[in-house]
Amino acid sequence: xxxxPSSAEHLLALARQVLDIEADALRTTASRLDAGFAxxxxxxxxxSGRVVVSGMGKSGHIGCKIAATLASTGTPAFFMHPxxxxxxxxxxxxxxxxxxxxxNSGESNEIVCIVPLIKRRGAKLxxxxxxxxxxxxxxxxxxxxxxxxxxxxxxNLAPTASTTAALALGDALAVALLDARGFSADDxxxxxxGGSLGRRLLVHVRDxxxxxxxxxxxxxxxxxxxxxxxxxxxxxxxxxxVDAAGKVAGVFTDGDLRRALEHALDLQQARxxxxxxPNPKTIGADELAVAAVxxxxxxxxxxxxxxxxxxxxxxxLNMHDLLKAxxx
Numbered sequence: 001x002x003x004x005p006s007s008a009e010h011l012l013a014l015a016r017q018v019l020d021i022e023a024d025a026l027r028t029t030a031s032r033l034d035a036g037f038a039x040x041x042x043x044x045x046x047x048s049g050r051v052v053v054s055g056m057g058k059s060g061h062i063g064c065k066i067a068a069t070l071a072s073t074g075t076p077a078f079f080m081h082p083x084x085x086x087x088x089x090x091x092x093x094x095x096x097x098x099x100x101x102x103x104n105s106g107e108s109n110e111i112v113c114i115v116p117l118i119k120r121r122g123a124k125l126x127x128x129x130x131x132x133x134x135x136x137x138x139x140x141x142x143x144x145x146x147x148x149x150x151x152x153x154x155x156n157l158a159p160t161a162s163t164t165a166a167l168a169l170g171d172a173l174a175v176a177l178l179d180a181r182g183f184s185a186d187d188x189x190x191x192x193x194g195g196s197l198g199r200r201l202l203v204h205v206r207d208x209x210x211x212x213x214x215x216x217x218x219x220x221x222x223x224x225x226x227x228x229x230x231x232x233x234x235x236x237x238x239x240x241x242v243d244a245a246g247k248v249a250g251v252f253t254d255g256d257l258r259r260a261l262e263h264a265l266d267l268q269q270a271r272x273x274x275x276x277x278p279n280p281k282t283i284g285a286d287e288l289a290v291a292a293v294x295x296x297x298x299x300x301x302x303x304x305x306x307x308x309x310x311x312x313x314x315x316x317l318n319m320h321d322l323l324k325a326x327x328x
Contacts, residue, residue, distance in 0.1 A: 018152040025148040025161035026168050032145045039142035040126045041176050049096030051077035056110045058159040059102040066170030073174050074183040082110035095122030104162045106134020115139050144169055205292055206285040208325045209306045209315030217242050224270040227252050238303050240313050241276050247311045250276035282307045285314055289327040
């Protein structure tokens with residue numbers, strides 16, 4: 001007979017129980033941290049090669065993620081399958097490397113059998129296990145204790161809390177190394193150039209601004225007609241107004257034009273200085289493009305003029321440019 005579907009209440013209660021057990025496992029892991037963690041960090045910092053992460057089964061899946069996290073936070077690392085290691089992949093390991101081996105029992109055959117070969121190559125060994133008295137833990141140069149009191153699985157069999165603890169311990173190791181190396185947000189962005197984070201941290205105003213012949217600008221003595229023609233030609237919905245030295249004196253926008261139409265103004269005779277916004281908000285070309293987004297959001301405007309330290313006009317950009325660049 002097929003089991004009857006569980007009620008929503010039962011399913012929610014079970015889910016909360018799983019999360020509580022795994023949260024308790026993380027608190028236990030934190031309380032068990034000892035000098036072995038610091039030893040592991042120092043071994044990796046002293047390593048002139050790479051961190052080779054290895055694990056079998058579910059530990060292998062966790063190991064893959066740990067290797068990826070290390071690599072993206074300033075510690076060169078890759079994953080090596082322990083089964084393949086015995087068939088040639090041990091050639092990936094050099095005496096300058098550190099091997100991080102994961103095994104909840106500390107007795108996984110595929111891992112334990114390659115330990116002597118790792119040591120023979122001169123590589124250092126860090127073990128992450130749930131058993132400090134296991135073969136792998138005893139043979140390691142540093143041990144990370146990922147023991148849990150029980151799995152979240154009702155049968156206490158499926159790796160659940162134990163894999164969560166190992167994953168979090170790997171994150172703790174990566175963050176400790178990141179901090180020790182002085183790894184910055186810019187460093188992180190350089191490892192993630194294809195993502196939105198990379199764009200936000202690497203794209204500067206000069207990369208997206210309009211300049212040269214695409215830059216809308218007119219002189220202080222220009223007429224309203226000249227201003228409108230320049231705005232139409234350059235398509236940014238605004239034009240900078242500059243003095244004879246090229247310094248920004250004001251900006252004339254679509255909004256300024258709409259406000260002018262609300263008053264009895266002779267548009268044929270009007271000068272742009274009668275309608276422009278003096279001393280407009282500006283930004284530097286070397287600032288991050290995300291800073292331009294924040295400034296526009298705060299000021300409730302759609303464009304900014306870009307100036308050098310002497311207030312000389314060098315560019316202009318609007319929100320569409322930032323959207324196109326993927327910064328927003």
